[in-house]
Amino acid sequence: MKNKILAFALVVMALLPSCEKYTDITPTGAVILNSTEDYYRLVSFPNRAYFNGNFQYLVDDQWMREADVIGQNKNINIINFTFDEQADRVSLLTASTFYERAYFYINRWNTIISGIDFTDGEQRIKDLAKAEAKILRAFDHFLLVNVYAKAYDPGTAATDGGICIMDKYDLEAKPKKSTVEEVYRFIQKDIDEALPFLQENPAGPYHPNIAFGYALKAKVHLFKREIAQAKEAALKSLSYKDDIFDLVDYAQKGGPTAIAIVPPNNPEILSYMYMTGNTEMNFAYTNSISPELRNLFGNNDARFNLFFVSNSSGLADVLAGSAYYNIRANRFFYGTVGLKTTEVHLMLAECYARENNFTDAVAILNKLRAKRILSGTVNLDVPATRKATMELIVNERRKELLFGFNRFFDLKRLNNEPEYAKTLTRTYPVIRTDVPKQTYTLAPNSRLYIIPFPLNAMKLNPNLRLNTDEKLPF
Template identity: 55%
Template sequence: MHKLIYILLSCITLGLISCEQYIDITPTGKKTVDSTATYYDLIVLPNRCYYPSAFALLSDNTWAKESNIIGNEFISWDGINMTFNEAADRKELSDNNLYANCYSYILRSNIVISLIDESLGNPELKEVAKAEARIFRAWDHFILINTFAKAYNPATAATDGGVAIMDKYDLEVVPVKSTVAEVYDFIIRDIEEALPYLQENPSNVYHPSKAFGYALAAKVYLFHHDWEKAKNAAEESLKLKSDLIDYVALENNGGPLSDNTYAKGGNPEVLNYAYMGSYSDNPTYCYGMISPELVQLFGENDTRFTMFFRTTGNSPYYFDEGSGAALWNSSITYSKFQYMAVGMRTAEVYLILAEAKARLNDLDGAMQALCDLRVKRIKGEEAVPPQPSTKEEMVRLVVDERRKELLFGFNRFWDLKRLNTEPEYAKTQTRRFPLVSTEVPSQTYTLAPDSRLYVIPFPKDARTKNPNLTLNTDE
């Protein structure tokens, strides 16, 4: 019991300290470790951070400064991933705490789910708290399964190695690795049990709303190939929250440097607060360089590029001039515009709806959902492209839009993995590197759709502590 009290108070203290500059969540009156309100506060974690270093440069959206890669092709995640080096030994590398962070967040959720019923307080608040904890527990398991295992494939998921499911508070348990199918079943069950109890307007933005719950359901169903359920969940989320920032109008108003309406806490698209590597969430310093291929995909009239990226005038410490890549504008930071690279936004829900409708062969509906977003992002007639005539073409159009809208973080890496399970959408990545330096010869590197690099090995310390964690790759 003393160990639990220490964990509980430590978790709450960290959450409150991180949060106090944004919101006062401490209720008046006496609180004890046995109160329902204490457990409910434990759900709040404003500085949820997820580090993409183990896989960021496996994405065709991302680029790197050449000097950070040359000479590191066998010894760092960036060097290995930029050169698609399957001969390198990844087993000894740290994942920069992504694995540990996810399970520490799951522990917080499990403390609430397992123990709140014995606390003193409002029974209705207990149900809300358990629902919110289940949604976050599902979110963190979803991150783990899509990073450290193969993508969900209906033909192989029942036998593909997954991750350990942590479904209750138990400090003594030694987890056993489940299959990909079992982990998805667990995630879906958590979400479906939570949805009826989530609030439309929680007490503060760090508690998950019903709109986020449905958005996460839509994302999970999409990855699980449940197209009808993905469509329905996306529609339910958008009924509750459908805000889209008009980037075109924002650019006409001088952009974020002139209009900081959407700075920290002001972005109406944000559904949950989760950060890429640091609380400031400034992509300049955390894989904020996009590839020459993506630069060309944007074109000249897409405000997502023209407002937020620079191809010249960047600091040479972070950027190679002449590479054809582009770097996030360092002056547009968290204090000017809150992008939210990891947390879900309403823009993603429109894209999930568009893809789900395309998969169901509702091409008109898919086009409408897609253009609802594009008209807020792209200037002129390009905002409404010609409608594809086949399901496959429509899906590819949506996927290209996902590349441009859901930058950084996890999304493109996960999309490549899931789409690579379908021959009609699989992609063999190719990149020429280096493009500027003459220190080493330029080469063309390729990454096959079934490459083992797409499955990140469990961290060494996790494998050492738990022999049940056998690798999901052939390394």
């Protein structure tokens, strides 16, 4: 009977398109799941998406067209783009697709972890399924805590408000909010328990592999500034998979118009997941980059020349120096949310820089740039200081890890260190002359970097409250 109940619960989780809160689910169909193999197959979840619309414009890399800002009713995008700390963003965030989907996925992983031991099947498959579910559960908690809480600060993490940890399948749970330290401890426990069982070549591209597991471990340690552990994990990940797709050669062969690179054929990708869905990059107006980032690319970078358009006013403020991503997803899969090998290389470079090993740090950058820069200066000189070396690394991260969460997370974590903190400024509008120009500023310690929990989740769970000093409307 217990097995049947768990199987039914898992059926519910497998088919739901959305959920109203992280523990409130309405079944829409039924499939019989009885075997260990059924549970293992459930780990594979194509088209898993993490919508970043609540915070995508709180960075210096993205841009909004003047037509979408000037004269428009204030919405969360405009509030974030203009760094408006006085606006009541809490009342506008009545719900959050990102929040709901992340906890929906966590409940899916929890049902696998809780239910598979009650099935008949090989213990090897049970261990593998639980390991894959745990590494994905760790990933989802990592995203959540870095969106809704302060970036990890060793001095304050034990008291900084975090998120609710969901460590078991429970439809009625109203968990307490854990601290940032507690959430990271939970994440690291899941990773460490998963790693011994993950495979180098799992059953399909939507099953996490061991290179992904060690890459996530490296990222968590790096965000905690545990540099020795981050370096060790990055090297371990790269020992399994270290591909860098040669965009220079790709450009010479005609690029996306001549050769399609689609899932699972991009050798850099460690985990296939998306911001909005597997056609997300088709919507160029949401993927406009700022004049600052466009200038950072220069004129000889394949990452820009192959994928971006800067000479059409249809979807970007071209006269402002903006540009937009212009390659359909069925021509080239560009990883935005999940981990990829090039990020692991860049994490390793940062570890070397933080250890004052500037030569090895820059060697990694030059190895990457050799497959990115079409002409002109490929190899960077080795700086004399850690700050200058870190600036080179951050610049390469901005050009390599576009859209998704990466720049938002990097600004948050680096803003905790005065040496690397950045005050963002944006003068706007650039083109129109009938509207007075204003300069908008985002300080490194701005509360805007901590996204409010959606109102519907806080109304349903009285244990969940904001990590900022903003007021609730109820």
